[in-house]
Amino acid sequence: MKQGLSRHLAALSAIVAVSAIALSGAGPGRGVRHKGGYSVPAAFRPSERPVYGGTLRAEIGERVSLPEPAVGSMDASESELISLVYETLVRIDGRGEIRPLLADTWERDATMRRWKFHLRSGVKFQDGTPLAPQNAVAALINADEDWRVTPTSDGLQIETPSATLDFPTTMAQRKYALIRRSKEASGGTGPFKIESWEAEKHALLSANQDYWGGRPFLDSVDVQFGRAARERMIDLEVGKADLVELPAEMARRASDEKIRIEVTPPVELLALTFPSARTVGAIRSQSSVRGAERPPESETRLREAVSRSIDRAAIVNLVLQKEGEPAGGLLPQWISGTEFLFSSAADAAAARALVKQIAPAPALVLGYDSGDAMEQAVAERIAVNAREAGITVTSIAIPAVQSPPANAARAEKPKYDARLMRVNLVSPLPRPALAALLASFASELGSVDSTVPETADAAEIYAREKAALETWRVIPIAHLPRVYGLGPRVRNWSIPPGAAMNGLPLADIWLKREAQ
Template sequence: MRFIVLRWFAGGRLFSAAVATVLACTGGFAAAATTPRYGGTLLVELHAPSLVLDPVKWKIGAPEYAASAQIASVVFDRLLTLDRFGRFQPALATEWSHDAGWRRWQFSLRSGVLFSDGSPLSTADVAGALQELLAEGSPGKAVVTAAGTHVVVQFPSAVPDLLEQLASQRYFIYRRAADGALLGTGPFFVKEFTPAPSGTTIARYRLAASEHCWAGRPFVDALDVNVGVPVLRQLFDLQLGKADVVEVSPDLVRRAAQENLRVWASAPVSLYALQVGADTASPGKGGAAQLASAKVGLGEALSLALDRATMANVLLQRQAEPAASFLPQWLSGYAFIFSSASTMGMGNNVARAKEISGPLFAGASGPAVASPTPLRLRIDAGGDLAKLIAERVAINARQAGIPVQVQPHSLTRDASSGNAASGEKTAETAGLRLVSWRYSSLSARAELDAMVATLQIDKAADEKEKSVEDAEQLYARERRLISERELIPLVVMPEYIGLGAEVRDWMPERWAEWHLADVWLDGKRTAGSSAGAQR
């Protein structure tokens, strides 16, 4: 509850009367000012074991880098940002233009921007960072040159969605020092790092406010980012006031709500999907063509058997949404077409699934446990949630006569060290894979490209199809990919953030960009700017 301060301009008599009134009636209300206050330390707790603040090292789509990206966004700035109303807002770039073919892009740099060490940002820095980041990835190999106050990016093919891309994902501007350390122009800089003491997993990053940030000094003096904090502990810390911003695991959202904690939910940003491996159909070992058809059959049977609605609404307690497409509705705009039962067969149809899986698993029609060789379902991501989803997939599959055995994450971790790296191994290892994908781009096309490339799901991709795409073409491509059933989307999940009672002006984007620099702390902790340092 907030007490909005009505200001009164009338003068002395009414002023004093009003003071008396407010003093008399503050009993039921906790007065809180709406004017932002400076000072204090914002305590952020993250589950990720460590932060990787070098964008080049992030694996696209890997959920483990999401937290790093959030913290990186207060250390680095982008050329431009996208607001929630679809407007590109200038950040380090103040103006931009492109040529008729969307190949050559020109950005004008904001003048007077300083890095956290006080040195000025130059076009060479921007060009260097962009060159490094654009060297690989979806927009294609770019040549970035610095020209006066402009930075020119030249692509071999048209990149009409460059602004969306530069406003998201890992396209931060930084200066790479000789030792590999990165300097940013953002509102905070990493001041100190305390490694986890032995016996615990919790390491601490202290980020101090940058006094000469071009966009103004952030309200809080410092960000204390604790990493490696278990999800339940984060919730407790939030309750006890030991943390201001925590990640709330979807299975704890209800609990947090019951305990009257402030929980903010983003748009769905994580996808759980089932990848049907190359040689899954072990019964049909009669040649490549037969194998391929068996795989398609398996994919079809599985997607018919999966009960996504129950998965999302009951198992995940409505904290997730059933997914029928690779891209979420908020990003693609057309995903709702896939969700309608007429095109997707969303409602689980066990009988039909059994018909399809029958020939594939002859002899497995009896009790599922008695089947000969169950398919292995590997879990990419850690955590109870992924396990729960995988187990539900296994149950659904068994109902349709497809024997599936879940392999715990600890066993699979060695086999696949990460999403991107495991691409090649996917083909070798038999069975199914529960993929967890974190959306990071604001360009639907770039996101789909990244997903296809990382998961290697579209080996027969038409190169022409990959060129400039409008929404309709993108839809056609996604529909084809979905119908191939190599990757079966299961559920999409928002990110849930628990907020402390003193956190004010939490103004994130719905695609889970936090804007921590705009947050200020209300209450005692900001009484003195040294209060944060003392804690």
């Protein structure tokens, strides 16, 4: 009954989308870009009806290793795949509002410390086990050591040590997905289940026939991991793939080559980061080898000079081929609404003036992810910009996992003075998004308070963001969208801006049947 309802809802939304496209004049087969806080559904022929069956061939660049959400940050692609298999109690919709998912209702007490989630009825794990309160408690009991998770008659209660106003937003994060672990395998409640998983190479997902929202149109999803961007695009062009993840800088070229692309609002921050004061000793000793022993105020000036020397617009225009936005703040404009208050314009004169106050002549080693061509290009551009300001920047490739360790005194010294980092925005809401970002930059910000109060309003969020940026240890470069290339068979692709972080919308798409 519910499955049929879901299908009908999907079909209805498709019809609405087609109507919108028809009104906007977008032609079939033409790439559509999503910008900012609105969404435009993908185009398909109005006469087409949803079709069940078929295998979607997807290719992504990341080498996903774990078949389930890991504690801590996840790669965007990994997150997208995980969301197909595992679900959380609540979700954030396209408007950034909390919506029911596995919990159909929730409530809190007056202290805002006790939150009760009432589970949706009729939900089963992919192994057929019903989603019972005990199962939900078992999945979340170790999610946070400060929580106290207890079952209720129709759900569960989570007691936090302090008052949390938007606890549901927290629970919408992927890492709080409900997972049932058994001796044989682990599974979730999502629309797809894992048929096979070859770490870092390949995964095969099949449709969850008992999905509470109705069986997905696709029979299965075949995902290739670790394919190079060029290969992914070629595979898409020659029809070997239906869905590929593309680097932002390739979107323009793909569009020029008449490839159907879908671009989300910026959901990723590209930033230049400097190690925090905790590791600065190690870094400085390294720097001293290059003759860069300087007092702290000169280090701050140097970081500011680097920031001011960077021509972010040129980076977005040239390196990112105009996909993305120059970033002056940590959060993109579409999330915070205050990003315009942070300047992203290059000021070479100011940078040179700052450099003149620094002695000896500044020299930096800038690290970038060895497997990320875009980061390399950005790093090289930063080096050129900095050189114009009188700063010698040498860019080097570093392992993707390398980051300043928590205990730098005992760990191996980093080989760089600054590095580029790409951090996913976990929420379309400014507070959790900023909180997650600040948490990601905790090692860089050091003593700066990286928490964002639950009650923080827009002004306070801005203040926190500004405070973090005034250290010049995190220098936003650009906000990056997520770009997908779609094959001609893919139908009903739709990612509302607020749902850009929710993962691939594979549960709602179908494949055009091949002509017999």
